[in-house]
Amino acid sequence: MKNKKQIISGIAAIVFAVVFAMIPPFEGLTQHSMVFMGVLISTLFLTVTGAFADWLIFLTSLVVLVLTGVTDVTSGFSMFSSGTVWNLIMIFALSASISKSGILKRLSYKVLSLFPPNYSGAVFSILTAGVALSPLLPSTTMKVNIMMSATNELCEVL
Secondary structure (H helix, E strand, C coil), X not given: CHHHHHHHHHHHHHHHHHHHHHCCCCCCCXXXXXXXXXXXXXXXXXXXXXXXXXXXXXXXHHHHHHHCCCCCHHHHCHHHHCHHHHHHHHHHHHXXXXXXXXXXXXXXXXXXXXXXXXXXXXXXXXXXXXXHHCCCCCXXXXXXXXXXXXXXXXXXXX
8 A cells, every 4th residue: 555655656756847847937037036936836735645754855856956957066966064963863763762672761761750640740850851851952853852752652661
């Protein structure tokens, strides 16, 4: 079923992109802007249908924009040249590995055992965990991501 959805969505996205690329430009637009609109509509369509992974859709869209001459490689992939993007990727990878390892579930059980098993106890346990993590993690994004995972584990435990 997933393969059929992927094939149909992929064909429809290609048709959208080609149709918009072939339409004569509207007043005030260039042919490159029409190609961009076609790729944008195809990207949105594939994202909404969920036929492929988001990262695959967006990278393919960037490659298509470069191959069609809408943008050059330097401009199209410039967002990957800053350290911020790679920092976020590593933060998400670290958070996912901590969640998958089961350490958050064990920590959630330990923190819950220190507080009463009710709503206010859960709130104070999250507050305590946040205060304990603050000096250990320099990145606010990392703190939020790890605390979000820990809170999900805590809610599952309750």
